[in-house]
Amino acid sequence: MSQAGDDIMTRKKRARVTLEQVANHAGVSRATASLVVRGSPHISKETREKVLNSMKELGYIYDRVAANLRSQRSSTVGLIITEIGNPFFSELLVGVHEALDKEGYTVILGTTFDSPSKQDALLSTMLEYRVGGVIMSPVPGCSVDMVERLKQWEIPVVLVAREMPSGEQFDYIGIDNVAGGRLVTEHLIQQGHRRIAFLGGFSGSSAWRDRKKGYCQAFHQAGLEIDESLIIEAPATRQGGINAIKQALQHPNPPTAAFGYNDIVAFGVMLGLKEAGMIPGRDFAVVGFDNIQESSMFNPPLTTVSAFPQLIGTYAADILHQRMNGDAGEAKRLILQPELVVRESSLLHSDHQF
Amino acid sequence: MSQAGDDIMTRKKRARVTLEQVANHAGVSRATASLVVRGSPHISKETREKVLNSMKELGYIYDRVAANLRSQRSSTVGLIITEIGNPFFSELLVGVHEALDKEGYTVILGTTFDSPSKQDALLSTMLEYRVGGVIMSPVPGCSVDMVERLKQWEIPVVLVAREMPSGEQFDYIGIDNVAGGRLVTEHLIQQGHRRIAFLGGFSGSSAWRDRKKGYCQAFHQAGLEIDESLIIEAPATRQGGINAIKQALQHPNPPTAAFGYNDIVAFGVMLGLKEAGMIPGRDFAVVGFDNIQESSMFNPPLTTVSAFPQLIGTYAADILHQRMNGDAGEAKRLILQPELVVRESSLLHSDHQF
DNA sequence: AGTATTTGTTAGATCGATCTAAAAAAAGTA
């Protein structure tokens, strides 16, 4: 259970100035001082100033921990993402953070690294800390049970970027991954490619399945066959991309283009191509997904799909804020439409043949 | 002062299961149940199991808020950085986060965007939340006053990446920016460059001043003159880099190489060069600072200096952990030695003349 | 002036845990 080990704790020596001391100093009651702190309108100008002066004089520090305990409220919000190393999530974090900050919330951060047990542990911690709400990107194969526990305690939950099986009851902000996958694949087909690998990511994540769905749709629509052996799962990391493209190039009938699960994978794919002596954007087309800031600066600049992570974060924060203020309406679904950004990595010179 | 506006709060409806209820259910006292939760050794096996069962049965959730209030301890750590958008800091965040996570701390995140008032507000918030310690990268020109307030409350503070005027009393983990600036500049001088611009960043930050110091040292050591008009301050962003290089190119006697304050600026510089019709790495040498992951993947790959942000984060977390466990020794200073990483952006073809 | 209303203030209980110091139970010893 919740072992509060002593080793990880710190003891404070200097005693805190309490509201009671402020009240005494100002010659009013504790309750009055409390009202002043909270900016109540039922306080006369003079008392307010008396109290504010005493606060300043004594160096008073508001104790949110005590206040939250008594009031059964919380101005803390939990944010659970898979990893901060991925710019998609760090940009999402920026969006969430800025929006919540503006409203006066404090953010508690957690990263799951796609481990369900870590996610459960994080959710527990957040419950223990009495967070007022949670924004999370669920791990693949995440069971709804744990998250429902939050619902039980009437802690609003907003899902971002990834869906959860039977998670219809939760607000969700994401991008239309099917459309995104289709955009990418249609683009590559239009460029004349017929053998297009889909590299990286794992089928456990809803985003992966949707992007693949879009990939398949584009193939079908063009009347082309899908070669399942060109769909290679791998960690959604640079190294995963390197490995995946290497494996794909071993194929007796290798692909001429690759759709990376996300930009990071696509970077890996391009690095792998370079290692194999090929020049991405000339000998081989590569497309990514997310349009993180770096993708415009890669060599060559990466064709990709904008997934608007920061915007997703902002919306998620806004919705959570509404929920925390009592909005109990139906679960909202906000699906942003992706936009294809064509750059050099997918525009092979016309003198190439396939 | 600390207005706890009602609008930002959430009310929970379903009552929490308290330790008292658990105790009643298990037929023991509240105190005993508390000891069980905390894993005290003075509890007999049977009572422990009785209580644990009751906890499970009732769906008990440990209330850290209440516990922290009474025990005057805290397992929360504040992390204050300037921005998450900068990969240097997001990598630092990864280091801090992983290390603290392992020890069971929870991280409260704050970003200052280099605004002193925002930093003060954040420090206040953290005090209000009773954090047990703070890791921070101080804003340029940060006064020691506010941070000293934390010291007063015996809340340990570890500074990272940037120093603070008269901040000798605080632990500091950073990199030898002087050495880094020298490495970069020596490298460029060795490549035959004589007119080297120093672009981006502001002189308010200690990192800027140190890097510039190294830059000057290298010049002096080589017996060369410094042209102050080639030192251009600008925001440490991509756009700042673009603007700075454009300005530098206007110079009647323009530079042949640029030292970007950090990799992001260097990226901007390279983009600006491209816009001006020049090819970085062929017509103009560019070097950055930090060696963020993307710099190896840029076009061309960026010569830079490794600043080991993740490692800095890890060390900072470790030291903070020690401090929170009572280590009251002298302020520690841990200065990592930077390493030059030479890539194509600074290796001009030999047929070029200056 | 006398009552009703509004405005400002407050005492005392409370949030859910931990602490202290002391009591009860169990084990060890003579």
Place this chain on the structure above:
DNA sequence: TACTTTTTTTAGATCGATCTAACAAATACT
């Protein structure tokens, strides 16, 4: 069996704020 000593359990105060409901004081209304 009686008396320590050790182990286990507990009652009651406490952390620092907010809540409730009631009480003064000031203002408004016949």
